[in-house]
Amino acid sequence: MSKGDLEALRREVSRLERGSSPVVSERFSTGSAQLDAALRGGLSRGALHEVFAAQTADEPSASGFAVMLAVRASAKRPVVWVRQDFAGIEAGEIYAPGLAELGLSPDRLIVVRASDGPSVLRAGEEAARCPPLGAVLIEPWGAPKALDLVASRRLALAAARSNVPLFMVRAGAQPEPSAALTRWRVRAALSTALEADAPGHPAFNVELLRDRAGAAGRNWIVEWDRDSGIFKDRIGKKRSATDPPSLSGGMVSVPAGGSSDEGSRRAV
């Protein structure tokens, strides 16, 4: 079987998976030229995207990255955020003024507090079936038993039918097979210091662990520009994690690729 045949089959299967009505899955751009190039124009709208945290301490960054993707995707439409109670205990409760400062106005946010994993999935699926929504964030804790391949396929299907992007923040979990179209691993990155060594805009080291439709295994450092509501590439200027804090502003290049160093800290 030639490569072309295989591609045609894949397209056919993915068309069937999206249900009988062929919904053209549009994409939304992240704003970052590098990310968009790797994603061939942006992230798919009617799909499930998983966001993992590199370490426990990076969970707020993972949530933040998902919120920012939701801001990009939703274009001022309402957003539903389903969160398991335990996430609030462990990483802090959602703070509306902070979301406003990331560009997600709390006016258009509905939060569902779910007590357990199955409730999170149930509420997330219900929300993902509501086409007027701009995006749905779901945040189960750990790896609930209910979240198996079937459950994630259901979520992906719901998103595909309604064309509402579904971002699943996987706090306290390790990547495992799922129906997600893309899978990300997020780690907090040093921000570009402002005047007087003040912490700057949110910055992340994001790694595309998996992309069903393309190449994966690359990582980038992006900054969130709240005023324009886009991610920006950080080019060149970079502080080193190993530098003493007073010597900020060192120039270190970012190595591309290399997704295998799970536990060890990446040398940036």
Place this chain on the structure above:
Amino acid sequence: MRARAEPSELPLVITEKVKGAQRLMAICPDAKRAGLAAGMTLADARARIPDLWVEEMDARADAALLDRIAEDCDRFSPAVMIDAPDGLMLDITGCDHLFNGEAELRRIFSQRMRRAGLHIRTVIADAADAARALARYGRTAIVAPGEDATAVRSLPIAALGLEESDRLAISRAGLKTIGSLADRPSLPFAARFGEQMTLRLRRIQGQAEPPLNPRRAIPTLWVERRFPEPIGRVEDVEAVLLELGQEACLSLGERREGGRVFEASLFRADGAIRRLVIETGRPMRDARTLLRLFRERLDALADPIDPGFGFDLIRLAVPHADPLDALQPGLDGHAVECDAIADLADRLSTRFGADRVIRFLPENTHDPDRAARAVSASFNPMTSDVWPSPEAEEPPLRPIQMFDPPQRIHITMAEVPDGPPRKFNWRRKEYLVALAEGPERIAPEWWLKPDALTRDYYRVEDSEGRRFWLFRAGFYSQKGPPPGWFMHGIFA
């Protein structure tokens, strides 16, 4: 009215201690035939019939039983009033035709109560007080419309329910029946016995309406289905709910109203009643949406509905409705989208509880703990509230996740005591601060929290890029322990 327990063949008497003596408060028909009467002392009764089955009066159990019977009577009318300690009043206006008339309703009712082992007397009359007096003192069963005043004429004065001294005074005046009172001018009675007495007299004759206080609020609208053969399958119940929903929604449409609260009552053939209540954020009259909400509620039940031998009556009531004009979708489709989102909020609230599906409203305060208020998303539809807009170019000054309460951290190194920490311990891990900004001094709202300390907040970033919101509670001083440091939130 008292359930007769079967284990003994002996005449049953219920006693209570009154002024030091055990007196009979209630007796069974056997005891009555044997010559006993309520009010006798137990000693007298024992002298006449040595073998008695004696039980202590238990007012609480009586009340509970009455309540259960009242609950069951819901199937005859939604307006059931408890007439303590041993009576029930049902407003059957508009209900009797469902049973082919008053006589048939009375027959079915009496039969049901007798089967439950109750001794009852039932009277149907225009006025509640007339029916009540006739049930307790008279012999009539059904009073023809407009005949209340005639029917109560022969009742004794006691039927008025006056104080014992007043009753005695009237009897001593030679007036034995309601009729003899009614024939006389009421003014002298009012002067002698008070307004209350003439009011009662008018009520018992059906000339004045007593305030009725039903157990459950009477819904603005209700529809119901009775089944000769009880139904038990969930699909059937849902089909009936859909039909009832369509009927109710039609009526709501005629009234230009939409329901805010819907209550489905499932009456099991053996008397158990299951109620499902649904609240919606906006007035609503769409039967399909309603059924979806009921399904959510059924799915979310911790103990699934047990049909037992089946349901023989299903009622859908709308206890609360609000105005809702004819539905016309907006031209731009925006209204439809808003509705779809409000429906989603309703569904999620029905399933997970209104306190678990929330929105945030801004509060006009500088206290970060109170800056956002969580409210039910279902009852607070989307609006554009004024959230303070962030200043351009500034990084986020507030975290996206906050700890409540703030978590204590331990400073292991600081350059100056007043400045931000250089190193701190949080959750048994050490963080090395690379960047810091602050302090942002936030004074407590002393009018709310008189003992709270002023907080100096710092935005810090650690050597790995994690951004935290820390604060120091209080100030350093010569005496006393150093102020504590806390982790309040985490930035993205």
